[in-house]
Amino acid sequence: MTATKIAIMGVGKIARDQHIPAIAADPRFELAATVSRSGGLDGVENFATLSELIAARPDIPAVSLCMPPSVRYEAAAEAIAAGKQTMLEKPPGATVAEVLDLARMAEEAGVTLFATWHSRHAEGVAAAKAWLADKTITALRIDWKEDVRKWHPGQDWIWEPGNLGVFDPGINALSILTEIVQVPLHLTGAELSFPENRAAPIAADLTFAGPGFIAEAAFDWRQEGGEIWQIAVETTAGTLRLIEGGARLFLDDSEQTVHGRGEYPDLYHRFGDLIEGGARDVDATPLIHVADAFLLGRRLVVEPFNE
Known part of the structure; x- marks a missing residue:
């Protein structure tokens, strides 16, 4: 070859x-x-x-x-x-x-x-999608929080318009969400926190409506003491959790064996x-959710961010 x-x-x-x-x-x-x-x-x-x-x-x-x-x-x-x-x-x-x-x-x-x-290629994502395929979702929660100084040190471009701010990592969560949940979701509200000296948000809280359930997401670049990258999906058959960015999958409290290339x-x-x-x-759905957040989002001005 x-x-x-x-x-x-x-x-x-x-x-x-x-x-x-x-x-x-x-x-x-x-x-x-x-x-x-x-x-x-x-x-x-x-x-x-x-x-x-x-x-x-x-x-x-x-x-x-x-x-x-x-x-x-x-x-x-x-x-x-x-x-x-x-x-x-x-x-x-x-x-x-x-x-x-x-x-x-x-x-x-x-x-x-x-x-x-x-992030759709993280080891637990395909298995999560398969398990949820025939389940009825009752609630969904995303927490995606990390320290921007660790993951984007000195990268001023990330704060400029068009480069998304906290949605740069947050869109990873949205890409998993739109892969594993095979029912339509649309954004109904958002609060975006902008440092007073920056043109992009440092945190965002989002609410989505799905058929019969509400999905919530919290993105934050001010996290200290280790990253939180997790998605919890409550269903009538139990709770699914993806942690560590989708690398590990739990059904209720039982970790599942997953495989992948990375x-x-x-x-x-x-x-x-x-x-x-x-x-x-080419799937633009995660980016559409981000665009909707900027369209619907209430802008909050917070303390300045400096390296």
Whole structure:
């Protein structure tokens, strides 16, 4: 089997921590180049712009775009126009309209577009979805809280419009929610807490309505003493809990055995399958919920945030 050559654009923390090791572990891919103005990787050809990569390396058919969402649309559109199989780090764009437009472009060009939601590939998510498939949900609660200084140290871009603030991790919870709950949900209310010196929220409280139940979510970047990434779903057959970002699954108080490749290795496995099948996978639903939160959300001004 010949490995597909792939280039990464945006060699930041998420690329170094997750994408590059996942590519190295997948025999179907070969990291052939990077695109980064701030420097690439030792031993890997680097280009300053995507245009330079496309011109110099027509032998690279696939790209993985790992830069912040506020600047991803133009790069994705350029890659699709050049016929590149394209993978998008989450969230897939700064707006819903961008994502839908990229999906249209990819379909018209006949290339793969994979809008990834890495938390959907956590080990417990598929099993949770299967268990809930025939259950009646009575209540749902999400708590997704972490320390922004730990997970986004010195990353001022995350506080700018289009880069989501606390919804950057919160959208991971929403991606799991929309994967495991197979009934329609819509946002009915939100409170968004903005530090007085920042343009994006540091915390958010959301309420959703489902058929016969209410779902609540609390996202917070001011968490100290360890992360809380959990979803609890109460049903007439018992309570399901996903903790540690979906890695562990409990039914009532009994932990279930789950298996998986890990989030990012499974993303690249899925990307390989999509390329082989000439298919696309673009789901904007988690981003729609975030957009609705900004539309409906009551804005609260809280104390300033400083590193």
